[in-house]
Amino acid sequence: MSNRIAFLGCGSMNEAIMGGLIDGGVDPADIVATVRRADRAAGLAERHHGITAIAGEEEPENNKQAATGSGVVILGVKPAGIADLAREISGSLSPDTIVISVAAAVSLAQLEAVLPAGQPVIRTMPNTPAKLGRGMVSVTPGSSCSAGQLQHAKDILAAAGTVVEVPEEQVDAVSAISGSGPAYAFYLAEAMAAAGVELGLDPELSLLLARGTVAGAGFMLAEPGADPASLRKAVTSPNGTTERAIATFDERGLPAIIAEGARAAAARSAEITRQLG
Numbered sequence: 001m002s003n004r005i006a007f008l009g010c011g012s013m014n015e016a017i018m019g020g021l022i023d024g025g026v027d028p029a030d031i032v033a034t035v036r037r038a039d040r041a042a043g044l045a046e047r048h049h050g051i052t053a054i055a056g057e058e059e060p061e062n063n064k065q066a067a068t069g070s071g072v073v074i075l076g077v078k079p080a081g082i083a084d085l086a087r088e089i090s091g092s093l094s095p096d097t098i099v100i101s102v103a104a105a106v107s108l109a110q111l112e113a114v115l116p117a118g119q120p121v122i123r124t125m126p127n128t129p130a131k132l133g134r135g136m137v138s139v140t141p142g143s144s145c146s147a148g149q150l151q152h153a154k155d156i157l158a159a160a161g162t163v164v165e166v167p168e169e170q171v172d173a174v175s176a177i178s179g180s181g182p183a184y185a186f187y188l189a190e191a192m193a194a195a196g197v198e199l200g201l202d203p204e205l206s207l208l209l210a211r212g213t214v215a216g217a218g219f220m221l222a223e224p225g226a227d228p229a230s231l232r233k234a235v236t237s238p239n240g241t242t243e244r245a246i247a248t249f250d251e252r253g254l255p256a257i258i259a260e261g262a263r264a265a266a267a268r269s270a271e272i273t274r275q276l277g
């Protein structure tokens with residue numbers, strides 16, 4: 001099988017995975033990326049020295065060219081564009097090319113319906129910390145994906161972070177927790193920075209404190225066996241300051257609000273799946 005990996009639609013998510021793979025040892029010469037705009041293609045080629053980046057506005061056949069001869073093709077456009085992209089490249093795939101989709105809400109059945117019969121397909125749900133090799137990536141194989149092909153994809157994606165296999169009915173939940181999750185952590189940092197300003201801190205200092213704190217806590221959580229509740233308790237002195245803050249969060253129902261947000265995210269995935277037919 002060809003070592004070449006094609007990132008079709010190399011925006012935020014696919015570029016993050018590509019960056020993780022390159023840092024993990026994939027040869028940039030084995031990577032081809034497509035985007036719509038020429039300036040974005042130039043930016044990709046500059047940030048990831050040695051890859052090939054092809055813009056649709058300069059080369060309308062860019063996706064077909066990239067797919068041809070690639071062993072793995074990773075579809076990274078928005079959900080509404082996935083079926084058209086898959087259709088566009090279907091004649092350029094080898095029977096054993098593994099097609100990976102990173103799109104939220106696009107089902108395996110929707111993908112398989114527009115690809116050649118028997119094409120190995122894998123639905124994934126990654127997240128952007130993949131850029132640092134710190135992503136969470138779920139994989140769900142389609143009906144024609146062999147155990148060997150799934151393992152090959154897992155081995156490649158391992159450079160982007162932790163790979164977990166989940167049944168398709170759980171992908172919307174994975175999306176609501178880890179796919180969207182980095183945004184929740186960034187939102188927390190934004191809210192903490194704003195709270196610091198309200199308490200009288202200089203905005204720059206408050207942002208520095210909030211960023212460093214969320215990042216530092218993230219590093220602690222990344223340690224093997226880390227337990228969020230134990231780590232939280234270690235900060236919380238009995239009758240101290242943290243206890244007051246956490247009690248306020250509990251009284252105001254923050255855990256329930258987070259659960260409600262996650263439910264809304266998962267419900268939106270299901271809604272998009274229905275809209276895509």
Ligand SMILES: NC(=O)C1=CN([C@@H]2O[C@H](COP(=O)(O)OP(=O)(O)OC[C@H]3O[C@@H](n4cnc5c(N)ncnc54)[C@H](O)[C@@H]3O)[C@@H](O)[C@H]2O)C=CC1
Nearest residue numbers: 009010011012013034035036076077078079102103104126
């Ligand atoms: N951004 C995130 O954190 C996550 C995104 N996803 C999924 O990743 C997919 C992409 O999302 P983002 O990266 O956020 O979007 P994005 O808009 O940053 O990236 C999409 C890229 O595809 C390019 N593109 C669009 N149509 C194209 C075509 N026909 N041929 C070639 N390139 C084309 C665009 O120029 C753009 O660079 C979505 O399906 C989303 O559900 C999944 C998990 C997390």
Ligand SMILES: O=C(O)[C@@H]1CCC=N1
Nearest residue numbers: 103104175179180181
């Ligand atoms: O917001 C979205 O729809 C995508 C899927 C998960 C994260 N970003």
